[in-house]
Amino acid sequence: MDVKIRRISLFLLLSSIFLTSFSETDQVLNSKKPTPSTSVHSPASSFAFQIKGNVYPIGYYTVNLAIGNPPKLYDLDIDTGSDLTWLQCDAPCKGCTIPHNRLYKPRGNLVKCVDPLCTGVQSAPPCAVTNEQCDYEVEYADQGSSLGVLVRDYVPVKFTNGSLARPILGFGCGYDQTHPGHNPPPITAGVLGLGNGRASIVSQLHSLGMIRNVVGHCLSGRGGGFLFFGDQFIPQSGVVWTPILQSSSVQHYKTGPADLLFDGKPTSVKGLELVFDSGSSYTYFNSRAHRALVDLITNDIKGKSLTRATADPSLPICWKGPKPFKSLHDVTRNFKPLVLSFTKSKNSQLQVPPEAYLIVTKHGNVCLGILDGTEVGMGNINIIGDISLQDKIVIYDNEKQQIGWASAKCDGPSKS
Structure with missing residues (x-):
């Protein structure tokens, strides 16, 4: 309510x-x-x-x-x-x-x-x-x-x-x-x-x-x-907050550490420091975390009529179904939700449902929108990009040195 x-x-x-x-x-x-x-x-x-x-x-x-x-x-x-x-x-x-x-x-x-x-x-x-x-x-x-x-x-x-x-x-x-x-x-x-x-x-x-x-x-x-x-649009309640970490790169909104949960269960991916970056289309994990996530997803979708679509150049890891997918709605039931749980902030979790880490390409395949950052020269940096920030109001409060988020309908009045 x-x-x-x-x-x-x-x-x-x-x-x-x-x-x-x-x-x-x-x-x-x-x-x-x-x-x-x-x-x-x-x-x-x-x-x-x-x-x-x-x-x-x-x-x-x-x-x-x-x-x-x-x-x-x-x-x-x-x-x-x-x-x-x-x-x-x-x-x-x-x-x-x-x-x-x-x-x-x-x-x-x-x-x-x-x-x-x-x-x-x-x-x-x-x-x-x-x-x-x-x-x-x-x-x-x-x-x-x-x-x-x-x-x-x-x-x-x-x-x-x-x-x-x-x-x-x-x-x-x-x-x-x-x-x-x-x-x-x-x-x-x-x-x-x-x-x-x-x-x-x-x-x-x-x-x-x-x-x-x-x-x-x-x-x-x-x-x-x-x-x-300005602060006029900050919801009065329901916002999850976590502190901004001090960094040698002051322009970065870095938070953490955070542990990754898969379908509500703990994983081996722990202690991630994360940069919130609206200039990045996709989310990036370091190689170790990315490999662990891919293994979790791959093992989970076995037997679900999904096979690797290696010919799709849209993103590095894609899957195809028995027939082309038309939208995320057609495919998200095959994937589990993720959660980033910030260990130093009480009850601070970033919900990442399948819609916030998958895309459906023009070829009708579904692709993983969490990429290997180490592979593209980002080293150990982990980035939360646009794909995982969708349908959330995200607030960067530089006065209180904290980042907050809450689920929101972002389409605008013309689509409400």
């Missing part, structure tokens, strides 16, 4: 926001002549964005952000696994994947080396001459990267109460991109870095006194969802 009431109240709130604040045209038209914000909003203020995309076949979730003067909409891959927001840049641009008219064009708004924001993206002293431009380089777990220069520009946003703010925020103008982990490469304008480092958009908005240092998302298993900044 509590869950149903909580979902209804969340949707009443979301419905009003979607109707008044989420129109892409509305956001741009209300930001025609931005001027610097001088008023400080209540720290309880929040704003939200509609999400587009899915785990499969698109492989990422995006939001549209208005940037510039006059403002222009850019679709950005939401990424809690990295810190810096960047756009493909008209500089000229190497490795760019979008048409020239969608590139961001700098206009003398470069960030200098002496700027505190520069030290937020560079660990070493950035440059010998303080008035030089601040360069950046980010590398991702899939071996992709972006190289460019930091800039500042207007980023108009509309709060849930309808008021408009026009903060000037720093982000990267990327003129050299590599995409070895994607084939074909993503056609988004860039990446929205939502990590907890100083260069994060969330951290910058918090430092301006505009929001609590909280970010969250609700990714729908049917595609879409919503992203929010």
Whole structure:
């Protein structure tokens, strides 16, 4: 009963926001002549964005952000696994994947080396001459990267109460991109870095006194969802919390240790430290944990009319049935639920039903969406990706240094 009431109240709130604040045209038209914000909003203020995309076949979730003067909409891959927001840049641009008219064009708004924001993206002293431009380089777990220069520009946003703010925020103008982990490469304008480092958009908005240092998302298993900044969307009850672990990589939301349960029973997979990463389509375990999981699943589905589909290139491990599967609904009864139980947090468990670790491909096969991270160069890092975050509201509370989640319907009012 509590869950149903909580979902209804969340949707009443979301419905009003979607109707008044989420129109892409509305956001741009209300930001025609931005001027610097001088008023400080209540720290309880929040704003939200509609999400587009899915785990499969698109492989990422995006939001549209208005940037510039006059403002222009850019679709950005939401990424809690990295810190810096960047756009493909008209500089000229190497490795760019979008048409020239969608590139961001700098206009003398470069960030200098002496700027505190520069030290937020560079660990070493950035440059010998303080008035030089601040360069950046980010590398991702899939071996992709972006190289460019930091800039500042207007980023108009509309709060849930309808008021408009026009903060000037720093982000990267990327003129050299590599995409070895994607084939074909993503056609988004860039990446929205939502990590907890100083260069994060969330951290910058918090430092301006505009929001609590909280970010969250609700990714729908049917595609879409919503992203929010601030604490207004945190359910008042029913959220499972676990602490964020301190890490040498401050932009990572790392938690743990956690033990893996299979069909409610303990397994040999114990003590996993996990990074919550919305920039990763799939979940990744280290080789030892992945091998143990595959063995558990393989032994469990014996005699269930499933055989390995080695010809399906969608993911490394796939199975086929007597006839092609049309949806996950056709196949999930053959697989057991998983649970990640956080041993240092009382009653803190992340439920991972079959829908949160399987996909059905265009070939009609079912594939395991938990991959071997060691095999693709991630070492011992374990990542909770989008596939396992679907149909949950996930909250990253940087003020209380904790991550929370609760089951939720993330489709949005139009599909409720």
